[in-house]
Amino acid sequence: MPSLPKKTDLVRGHADSGMNRSAAACYNPGLRSYKKIPAISMSTRQAQFERASARIPGGVNSPARSFKSVGGTPLFIESAEGARVRDTDGHEYIDYVGSFGPMIVGHAHPDVVAAVNRAAAAGLSFGAPTTRETDLAETLCERVPSLDMVRLVNSGTEATMSALRLARGFTGRNLIVKFAGCYHGHVDALLVNAGSGALTHGTPSSPGVPPAVVADTLTLPYNDVSEAFSLFQERGDEIACVIVEPVAGNMNCVPPAPGFLEALRELCSEHGALLIFDEVMTGFRVGPGCAQERFGIEPDLTALGKVIGGGLPVGAFGGRRDIMAQLAPLGPIYQAGTLSGNPLATAAGLATLEIVGEPGFFDTLEARTATLLAGLRERAEKAGVALRTNQVGAMFGLFFTDAPAVRCLDDVTACDTERFAAFFCAMLEEGIYLAPSAFEAGFLSAAHDDGVIEQTLEAAERAFARL
Numbered sequence: 001m002p003s004l005p006k007k008t009d010l011v012r013g014h015a016d017s018g019m020n021r022s023a024a025a026c027y028n029p030g031l032r033s034y035k036k037i038p039a040i041s042m043s044t045r046q047a048q049f050e051r052a053s054a055r056i057p058g059g060v061n062s063p064a065r066s067f068k069s070v071g072g073t074p075l076f077i078e079s080a081e082g083a084r085v086r087d088t089d090g091h092e093y094i095d096y097v098g099s100f101g102p103m104i105v106g107h108a109h110p111d112v113v114a115a116v117n118r119a120a121a122a123g124l125s126f127g128a129p130t131t132r133e134t135d136l137a138e139t140l141c142e143r144v145p146s147l148d149m150v151r152l153v154n155s156g157t158e159a160t161m162s163a164l165r166l167a168r169g170f171t172g173r174n175l176i177v178k179f180a181g182c183y184h185g186h187v188d189a190l191l192v193n194a195g196s197g198a199l200t201h202g203t204p205s206s207p208g209v210p211p212a213v214v215a216d217t218l219t220l221p222y223n224d225v226s227e228a229f230s231l232f233q234e235r236g237d238e239i240a241c242v243i244v245e246p247v248a249g250n251m252n253c254v255p256p257a258p259g260f261l262e263a264l265r266e267l268c269s270e271h272g273a274l275l276i277f278d279e280v281m282t283g284f285r286v287g288p289g290c291a292q293e294r295f296g297i298e299p300d301l302t303a304l305g306k307v308i309g310g311g312l313p314v315g316a317f318g319g320r321r322d323i324m325a326q327l328a329p330l331g332p333i334y335q336a337g338t339l340s341g342n343p344l345a346t347a348a349g350l351a352t353l354e355i356v357g358e359p360g361f362f363d364t365l366e367a368r369t370a371t372l373l374a375g376l377r378e379r380a381e382k383a384g385v386a387l388r389t390n391q392v393g394a395m396f397g398l399f400f401t402d403a404p405a406v407r408c409l410d411d412v413t414a415c416d417t418e419r420f421a422a423f424f425c426a427m428l429e430e431g432i433y434l435a436p437s438a439f440e441a442g443f444l445s446a447a448h449d450d451g452v453i454e455q456t457l458e459a460a461e462r463a464f465a466r467l
């Protein structure tokens with residue numbers, strides 16, 4: 001990859017070329033309009049975005065990459081290394097997106113890149129088993145408390161979709177319970193808006209999902225034990241499974257309230273329903289044995305993705321042996337994938353898991369995340385900006401609110417999203433790349449060392465002052 005500019009060049013570059021980049025691109029909530037972009041300073045990425053938008057809906061292959069909610073043009077990334085990404089305009093940013101989670105060891109980690117290169121040279125895909133698939137399956141089962149067996153797939157969506165089918169097939173029941181604000185990929189049955197109460201039916205949250213497909217999906221408020229209890233009292237014997245993010249990471253970052261996951265575990269066991277932890281985001285992100293080890297709760301099934309692929313497309317689902325034994329070809333419940341267990345993906349995943357398995361890996365990462373958040377709160381307070389933060393392991397959330405706590409979707413939506421957008425833009429101008437939405441969590445990597453965090457805090461101080 002091309003060598004990245006030095007930090008000092010970078011900082012100067014930002015000051016000099018602000019107009020060229022962010023000022024030209026960012027929505028200014030104060031003005032409630034897009035700043036005028038002089039045609040002459042049209043950046044490379046703006047041209048690239050226009051070109052992309054002609055052929056790719058919205059110019060992006062996943063809506064989370066869009067800058068729709070913050071205004072402006074997405075960065076087009078040319079290369080990345082460690083904690084930094086570099087865009088096609090030659091600007092470098094400290095990255096807190098990390099591909100929305102997978103890049104926990106930092107971008108282009110030499111060990112991961114070498115493992116992928118070695119794998120590629122030996123053939124890209126075979127449609128026959130490889131021992132590396134077993135290596136990855138063994139690694140996952142050794143480290144994640146509830147896993148007896150796993151199946152590899154190609155995305156988090158595939159993992160949750162397959163886990164739901166397995167839960168329904170295993171229990172012979174149809175009802176699925178999910179929580180408002182949790183995201184489990186774009187699975188039809190889970191694209192549902194909550195009904196007015198736990199017992200009323202939700203409606204599809206996307207056109208193209210027939211109401212019949214979500215008719216068996218019930219949505220509860222996150223962290224609300226009494227609602228879950230009432231639902232199980234009423235319909236417990238029809239519920240196939242409860243699917244939950246053990247730390248919600250798709251409505252920004254919302255940790256489970258004490259007792260919440262325990263209550264779900266008890267209710268499921270008592271009523272013969274399966275508990276599914278969607279650990280696609282939390283898996284090897286909040287600790288070496290995922291959220292289930294951290295919180296001491298064993299689900300029946302677990303969905304994984306993101307980190308276990310180290311940046312390549314991977315997912316996995318697994319759990320109790322008696323349940324997994326119902327999957328084809330052992331059992332009657334069908335699931336398949338041409339590229340599942342792909343040699344490159346398993347190589348990247350194993351190399352990444354080896355690094356995160358080193359002693360102290362998560363302690364360091366968690367401590368640095370805490371340092372970052374404490375520094376942000378302090379600087380926000382100094383600037384008179386109401387900011388709350390949530391953190392579990394190496395994932396975090398920033399909330400522009402003076403509410404005492406952020407515990408569920410309603411709390412998150414009550415935060416000041418315009419202020420977030422302004423902060424996002426100010427940080428981008430300062431060379432800090434946050435996820436372009438107030439509803440996404442932030443992620444650190446092992447490459448975010450003390451110097452990177454200090455640089456982020458200095459940038460934040462200037463950004464807060466401008467809010």
Ligand SMILES: *Cc1c(COP(=O)(O)O)cnc(C)c1O
Nearest residue numbers: 155156157183184185278280281
């Ligand atoms: C990202 C994510 C998914 C979807 O994974 P994809 O690989 O994008 O399909 C599912 N569940 C959770 C909790 C996620 O964060």
